[in-house]
Amino acid sequence: MRNILKATTLESKLPLLAVEHGCIISKDADITVCYEVTLPELFTVTSQEYEAMHAAWCKAIKVLPRFTVAHKQDWFVSENYKPELQKDDLSFLDRSFERHFNERPYLAHKCYLYLTKTTKERMRQQSNFSTLCCGRITPKELNHDMIVGFMEAVGQFERIINDTGYISLRSMGDDEIVGTDSTSGIIERYLLLSTDDVTCLEDIDLSPKEMRVGDKMLCLHTLSDTDDLPGKVSTDNRYERLSTDRSDCRLSFASPVGLLLPCNHIYNQYVFIDDHDENLAKFEKTARNMNSLSRYSRSNAINKEWIDRYLNEAHSYGLTSVRCHCNIMAWSDDAEELRRIKNDVGGQLATMGCMPRHNTIDCPTLYWAAMPGNEADFPAEESFYTFIEPAVCFFTAETNYRSSLSPFGIKMVDRLTGKPVHLDISDEPMKRGITTNRNKFILGPSGSGKSFFTNHLVRQYYEQGAHILLIDTGNSYEGLCNLIHNRTHGEDGVYYTYTEEKPISFNPFFTEDGVFDVEKKDSIKTLLLTLWKSEDDRVSKTESGELGSALSMFLEKMKKDRDIVPCFNSFYEFMRDEYRAEMAQRPIPIYKQDFDIDNFLTTLRQYYHGGRFDFLLNSRENIDLLNKRFVVFEIDAIRDNKDLFPVVTIIIMEAFINKMRRLKGVRKVLICEEAWKALSTANMAEYMRYMFKTVRKYFGEAVVVTQEVDDIISSPIVKETIINNSDCKILLDQRKYMNRFDQIQELLGLTDKEKAQILSINLSNNPNRLYKEVWIGLGGTQSAVYATEVSPEEYLAYTTEETEKMQVLARARQLGGDIEAAIKQLANERREN
Structure with missing residues (x-):
């Protein structure tokens, strides 16, 4: 039967x-x-960097030969987040995180570039000569010399773009273009307007008023006439929603029709490189014609003036005459939604200063010409004359946040779309040379979500095998610690807190294997000096040397005599009896002004048997922290005690150094909340410096968390030791310190770009989602703002609100002490409400 359709x-x-x-x-x-x-990535580029990218595009396009089409095609397709629930090692909180984001919609972005070499005749043809109108296409023969010259130019083009450091081009292989048996290529995907690997053939209805691809209805907006363009274009614009009077957030000029347009669409950008000299000669002739006809119509005189200005610009600045065209091809399978999309596209074009033009005539032709490899089929009447520089301003210049390739890291959230992003801020930056250590400095005022973010960080580090030791002063980690303790049946999640009935006690003179290396001896000596000397007292070389000698003699004696109980009481008695007698028998006397042993014994008497703090250094339990993977020391009760606070802090630090030295190949993390203040005294400066510089060599990281700006500004120890040795800086909402942020910027060595990012935190949060933003900077070269958004289960585990913590504990008591079950129940109730 004959086909009559x-x-x-x-x-x-x-x-x-x-x-x-x-x-x-x-x-x-x-x-x-x-x-x-x-x-x-979006929101991470400065105005200077946009200009550098713009200059690179312009330079690269200039090396292309005549009659070449540069076609940049950006795909923005709505997708839903697919949770990684198939993993076997997912924890309870990991699984709840993945379920929370299940089917979360976001806009996926892919960018392609097609460089097409064609002929003069093909560049000039109009829509009525499109291959759509041809009955049968007879293949023509390729010109070998033309191909060789074009490929050389393309190689130069690629090198120029890749040398920018901001943009990278990757040549696509044959399988990516045409596809394989199991995956579709870019040609097939374009024809079906689908990003799925497995696609089925669909009819294409090329009706101009309502073009369809399968069930998808298309609408097309074009920028093809100078009358539709703004009076001025630029490489980038200020994004007001994330800018303040003290900072600028910059986006590319074309960003409104890129990631900021939340619908399925393709943004096509064309630059047509004609014969430059021929173009100018044609304009000269047109200008003369306009001039001769100017007396008959004022518009001829105005057009002549515009052509003269174009020619003057070309000759004065050596600009290259090209043609340009841009179009936004959006689609939907719902007619009501398509009407909304038309309005959205028109609105975004209007924000660029362009006149929205909905094209209902050339939609099939432009769709066909945008097919990869068919750029030469573009209808010439749909383009406008300009120069390379303004044409490139219509290129989109940013993409979505990318996940780290490293298997280790934390899950954060894209601030624009709410899609989870895998982020490695420890290992990958070191491998790439961005940072030289894993240490972190976290700064955020009260209520900014500082402890909440740190809970999120340490929970994920712990579940990936890290040993976590926390020094806390506000019960911020009690909920997470109790959950871990409950899940591991007491193996981990150890929570030490100071009470009058059961004070924290240690034994710095005890090791399981009886080995005291140089570092262990130095840490005990530092502890003894801290107990003896006040903050203002200077420690002389003689005092340090004598104390070190006494400690070595005691440890040697303890090794020989197994009856000696290793504790501070035994050391005190050794100093009082044997070492004092040894000093008296020396041929060279030791004077009191050099080393006053009586003053030492009197000052440390309160830590000896019967003294006020005799419990502190004489623990009989010998707490084994070496194999406990999650340990929290809550020392809020003694934070204002000038005698106990520094001592307890330094002993905990010594416990971490013991982990650091002995656990080979295991990640160790020390997190110090406000306890770092006790370590920033003159006596402790060397200890802190050693800690922050050495931890890197033992696969460890030190994290300092603080909220007081005055503390970091006033303490030189913090600046020289903590900040200078923390390549990862994490800041939360700093609007409270907006007027003083210049001091923080100078202290932390932040660039203007980083300052603008930090001051944009929480300025434009989505009201339909519960989250707070956080800025993460790596080595001064890589930085971005992310969102800390978690599931209800994680929120209940991390919360620092006392009423919510009490609610979890009360529900756990009802369920026989099962905290995980309590969190599950409360989270389900929250979702239902």
């Missing part, structure tokens, strides 16, 4: 002939080279 097969109309060596060959002997483009 106005339909034809795609095979008979397809203008592409072959794909070889990553190039698409058309039946009209056009050759197209395909690249996948990687752009910098």
